[in-house]
Amino acid sequence: MNDQDHLSKQLIGVLTANGVLRTHAWSRAAEAVPRHEFLRGGFFRRVDNTVPTAWAPVLEWEAGWLEACYTDESLVTQIAGTIVPRDIRGHIMRQPTSSSTLPSLVLRMLEDLHVEPGNRVLEIGTGTGYSTALLCARLGEQNVTSIEYDEDVAAQARTALGRLGFYPTLVSGDGLLGYDDGAPYDRTIATCGVQTVPSAWIEQTRPGGLILTPVGGWLNACELAQLTVHDDGSASGPLLSGHVSFMLARPHLPRPLGLLPDLSAGKERETTTGADALNDWTARFILQCAVPRAQQLTVERDGHTEHVLIDVESSSWAALHEDNGRWVVRQDGPDALWDAAEEHLGRWHAVGKPAVETFTLTVTPDGRQTVHW
Missing domain, CATH: 3.30.160 (Double Stranded RNA Binding Domain)
Structure with missing residues (x-):
């Protein structure tokens, strides 16, 4: 067994013991998809004790790169919308814009998607392509459509998927619009946060199908919503337990604050x-x-x-x-x-500060979104 196989098996063992991997089918998919193949461009490591946060590149040939690929951590792969690890020598103090989400969260979400053999899945946010590959390994590439907003990120994911022999339908564009050409889908899953669930996702998911998406906002609190699509064009379902952290879809990012108001008024x-x-x-x-x-x-x-x-x-x-x-x-x-x-x-x-898993999110056919507890 080589180092990569050992590290992969060790990570899968931890995720299984922690209850993240709950089914044999997703365990087999995880075994079939080596995460390091989707991080060959390197990643950014947070530099300790820096304000604002500084990031340092870690490239494929450097010590610790492979071991980090098989830790249960999110690894930043792009900063400021265009900058990748090979572009930097030293440190950079800008905001991350793309990452490889920690494997436990990726696999937990895939488990919560409750797919069945033959299901057709629309993935919003290809990212590195790791979760796309897991879907291909589980359902077959012919049943997977993935859309990525950033063309450079999409190109890197396409290359990594091709190295493993996966050729799903990959689309570059605004994921908030979905991909109508492949609709209807049995499942829709988003790997980026949204403020409100786009109506296109509901329209393109068949009645009875599921949408799994992080719902968050500009105060940086995010929860997973598991919505069932109804015949009348609405969707509703619970928020799942456990706080999550996802970058917002780029069209949902906040506007610049600009000049602050006179805080002595009012x-x-x-x-x-x-x-x-x-x-x-x-x-x-x-x-x-x-x-x-x-x-x-x-x-x-x-x-x-x-x-x-x-x-x-x-x-x-x-x-x-x-x-x-x-x-x-x-x-x-x-x-x-x-x-x-x-x-x-x-x-x-x-009403006693109920926990978030008692909350229900509803999206009406006209796009109005409400949260109930």
Whole structure:
């Protein structure tokens, strides 16, 4: 057994013991797909103790590359939309834009997709092609369609898949539009986060079929939604337990904040819900539902820290700070952001702060999305 086989077998053993790999069919698929083949272009390693975060390239011939490919970690493969590991000597301080998701999450999502032999699957976000290969190994390449927004990323995935003899239908384009030419699909799975589930995915998935997608937003709380498509063109289903982290689809990324508003303006009042609510993942997810266009930042002002929510589109904002053990909010603009946040969180608290796996997401035929608990 060579090093790669040993490392792969070791990782699969860990995922099986942890309950991630729950079926023999997906275990066989994982055994058939070597992850390192999808990371031959290298990856970026986070540099410790850097602010903002710095990233250093790790290339295929360097020590530790192969071992890292078989760790249960997400590995960043692109930064700032165009920069790949071979482009950098030293460090780079920009935002990651593509990655190879940690294998436990990839395989957990594939298990939660509940595929059956012969199912046709649409994958949104080819990425490195690793999850695409797993689908091919499980269902056959003829049943797999995958769409990738970034043409360079798609080309690298196509090469890696071809090395393993997999030739699914690969499309470069906006995954939020799906791929109507291959519809209807039995299953649709997204490997990027979305703020709202696109109507095209529902239209292109057959009634009774499943959509599995991360649903998140600009406050960086994300949950997996497992939706069943209904005959009337709606879709609904539970949020699955366990917080997840995915990069948002590029068309769903936030607008630049631009020039900050005058934070001394607006109306001020005391609030029983402080900015510390944002430290709780589920509370932050609920806040996203209340103020879906808001972004968060902190500023030092007048000798104290202010926690600011800004909706660039409506020019609404809310700034909170702590004053002698009490929280004070100041708001301005057409939408009272913190009023909406308090109302949503108040209803959640009133029923005992239920866990996220009790939540249900519904998308109506006209595209309106609601979360219930």
